Amino acid sequence: METKKHHRDLFLESENTAQLNRTAGTDIFSKVFDNAPLLMIVVNRDGKVENINYATSEALGIDKKDALGLLGGELFGCINSFDGEGCGMNHECSECIVRNTVMRTFMTSEEVYKKEGELTIWIGEEFSTRSLIISTTLIEPGDLSRVLLTVDDITGQKLVEKELRESKKMLEAAKNEAEFANRAKSDFLAKMSHELRTPLNSVIGFSDMLLTENFGKMNEKQSRYAKHISSSGKHLLGLINDILDISKVEAGKMELNLTSFSVPDTIQEILGIISPQAAEKNIALKSDIDLQIDQLCADEAKFKQILLNLLSNAVRFTPSNGCIKIEGKIVRNMLSVSVADNGIGIAPEKQRTIFDPFEQADPSLSSEYGGTGLGLSIVRKFVEMHGGQIYVESEIGKGSTFTFDLPLSYPEFQ
Structure with missing residues (x-):
């Protein structure tokens, strides 16, 4: 007898513990359900509402007691619930995201399912098409199974x-x-x-x-x-x-005519062309070309034009008895050439736009020094066509140094 009583007590204790756990679990679920910021709805196998949380009540403007027993379309105020024979009975209802998501979960017993779609609902005197993400979770498996439906309105996100x-x-x-x-x-x-x-x-x-x-x-x-x-x-x-x-x-109609030529010889040739202009202003021309520099694979005509434009500008903006120096060296497998003068210099705010077409360092000086503002723009475009870059360092009243870097060779030419 003592043994039977002991087993009965253990069984009752186990049942009480299980009941307490179920009650605790239900209490936790209820708290989460009621206070969740998402729209949450519990639906039975008939598709009818058994519970809604506070967020749903607020969003849809309906009290919980009035929501119980409604079909999903009726709860949301779907336009199809007001037409014909009502919710679920119209041809358009076959495409209903709410109805299809819930029914699929019941039929497949899939615990979690998510689908995105649209639902056209009445809001006041007008109807509005809302973009929704419907998520369903199967709860209480078996004959008493229910579906927990959560709704996320992403209409604003879709509009953006x-x-x-x-x-x-x-x-x-x-x-x-x-x-x-x-x-x-x-x-x-x-x-x-x-x-x-x-x-x-x-x-x-x-x-x-x-x-x-x-x-x-x-x-x-x-x-x-x-x-x-x-x-x-x-x-x-x-x-x-x-x-x-x-x-x-x-227009993309200019191409590079790549050849191999002597850099020192080409620089001396351009200095010879520019020397008469420099001599008129008694400007000294100096050059310092690294002895390592020999052949360059590039478009020789465009290379000459780059040098000629930079040197012409230097002569134009350097006062009489000034000095212009051209330097060449190899830096990280690039030919680096700089043209430095001790001329009027360029203001910092103009250094950012001086390579743009028709831009000049100081337009007010164009009548005195001439120029169209195209020379440096052409220089930059020719340098960039070679895969190089050009930059300027300058200070008002102390002169400017223009430096451009070009690759020493091109793989397709080797």
Whole structure:
């Protein structure tokens, strides 16, 4: 008897413990359910609401007692619950995210399921299509099974994503339009430059021919006018050539003609070209080329143009009796060339834009020093075409140093 009593006591104790655990578990679930910030709904196998939490009551504007027994569509105020025979009876109900998610969970006994979709509901006097993420969890397996339904309204997020997609499309359209306009501008400039160069070459040629006086002696005034015509024509031709170069680069029509050439010889050649301009202002030209520098694989004509533009600018902005120095060295398998002067210098705020087309260090000085603001832009584009970079260091009243780095060779040329 004592043994039977002992076993009975153990059984009752076990049952009490299990009951306490179930009660504790239920209490914890109820607290989490009631206080969760998400919309949470308990639905039975008939698809009817058995419980809703506070967040659901607040969001849908319905008391818990009025929600019990409603179908999911009726609880959310789905437009289909007001049409025809009501919730679940219309053809459109076959696509209902709430109904399908709940029923699938019951049929498959899958413990957790998540689906994203839309539900059109009545809000006041209007209807609104909401984007929802529905998550379902199977609870109380067996004949008493229920589904815990949680709802996350992501309508605002979807609207932001839609606006971002539309903004991206607009940006792409604007970019394509700008690129088309840029190509059209470049094509126009290229054609105009070509058409202008032909008559301009004739003007320069005939004025130079007059200056030779092979067709008769000119008086002093006539000779002066012919020189003005020739120099102005050459200046204009240089401007047209610069515009043509810029337009070709921007239109992607300029290519590199890679060859191997001597860097020291090329630098001396360019110094010889620029020396008459420097001599007029009594500017000393110095060069310091590392003895390790020999051959460079690059577009020789463009390399010469880079040097010529930098040196021409240095002469233009360096006062009489000044000094210009060109240095060359090898730095990390790159040819580094710098052109330094002791001229007027460039303000810090202008150093960021000086390589842009038609930008000048000080536009107010253009009448005194001349220039179009295209030379440095061409230099940068030619340097970048070679896979290099250019930068400037300058201080007002103390001069400027322009340095460009180019790869010593190209794999496809080796």
